[in-house]
Amino acid sequence: MIKANQNRRKRTIGYGATLLLLAAFMLTGCSDDKKLNANSSEAVTAPATNTNADQPVDTAPIDPPAVDPPQYIAPLTGLAEDSEAKNRPIAVMVNNFASARPQSGLPNADVVWEVLAEGGITRLVAVYQSYMGSDPIGPIRSNRPYLIRIGDGYHAILAHAGASQQGYDILQHHGKAYLDEISNAGAYFYRESFRKAPHNLYSNLEKLRAGAAKKKYDETVDIPTFQWSEAGATAGGDSASKVIIHFLLKDYKLSYLYNSSTKLYDRFINDKPHTDLTTNKQLTATNLVVMGAKHKTYDDYGRLEIDLESGGPAMLFQLGKKIDCTWERGSDGAIHIMKDGQELPFVAGHTFYHIVPMTPTFEGHVQIVAE
Secondary structure (H helix, E strand, C coil), X not given: CCECCCCCCCCCCCCHHHHHHHHHHHHHHCCCCCEECCCCCCEECCCCCCCCCCCCCCCXXXXXXXXXXCCEECCCCCCEECCCCCCCCEEEEEXXXXXXXXXXXXXXXXXEEEEECHHHCEEEEEEECCCCCCXXXXXXXXXXXXXXXXXXXXXXXXXXXXXXXXXXXXXXXXXXXXXXXXXXXXXXXXXXXXXXXXXXXXXXXXXXXXXXXXXXXXXXCCCCCCCECCCCCHHHCEECCEEEECCCCCCCCEEEEEECXXXXXXXXXXXXXXXXXXXXXECEXXXXXXXXXXXXXXXXXXXXXXXXXXXXXXXXXXXCEEEEEEEEECCCCCEEEEECCEECCECCCXXXXXXXXXXXXXXXXXXXXXX
């Protein structure tokens, strides 16, 4: 990790040598006899010789003043941290059905992804890396191949409740690190009584990391790196004070309103603040990404295949500006936001990604209101 500050040691210069020179000068310029002042009868006596002149002088350096603790940069947020964030990311599949809102724990996620599931509803993938608390996370739902692929981009441990048949095939036969409430890790999840199943399954990072340790999953991995800048990529951006994102359902309207005082986008669902159940605070994001990807329905239940490999169009929103760009999966396995062959920087903070279909057009899923 990158240290933001380093201690600088300061040393002082001993005064011993100066004192010795002064004593020698005084001895040379004066005699031991008394001399009369020219204008008075007072006798002037030469100063006494420094009997300690030959003693060693203490020149040990003075301790430097206290400074702030060294800071590190969290790899998925770009925010300064007092300790190095080394934990392996955990990607939790979070229910976004109306009966599951408001959810718990989303403000603590470094990154949140929103993507379509069956029936036109969306699912959230909350990725936790720098957060160390034990607040509840949920409600937690099932996994899908493209959700697994999102977690793969961070080399994350996957936390979920069940999976599609294709999802289980990938999890069980391709060496994935996963914690499934149904098949292999039920002890690390719990049900709440204030909601009805299946919208009442929760966990927290303390339990999930304990489960990962029990299964002896790697505790650290190579975490992808991203570019960070105070101004982000806004130099050539267009005004975007309000962003409306359409998925499929007409009764699900997702929007963000830019708050110039906080420099954050406030999140709304159906024009009402999308809040966190634990804190009752509205969800916010520093960076918004909208990505276009090919969607294909492959069975009568409406399960989807989503192409997260080929790249495609994207829009990046930060500091009240919109930047047209593209997305691509890099050699590190992570999805990066690009323009003219260069990776665009994020503003330090939390990022929300949104994957929308390409039909009828990518741009048709995004509505932008300027100031």
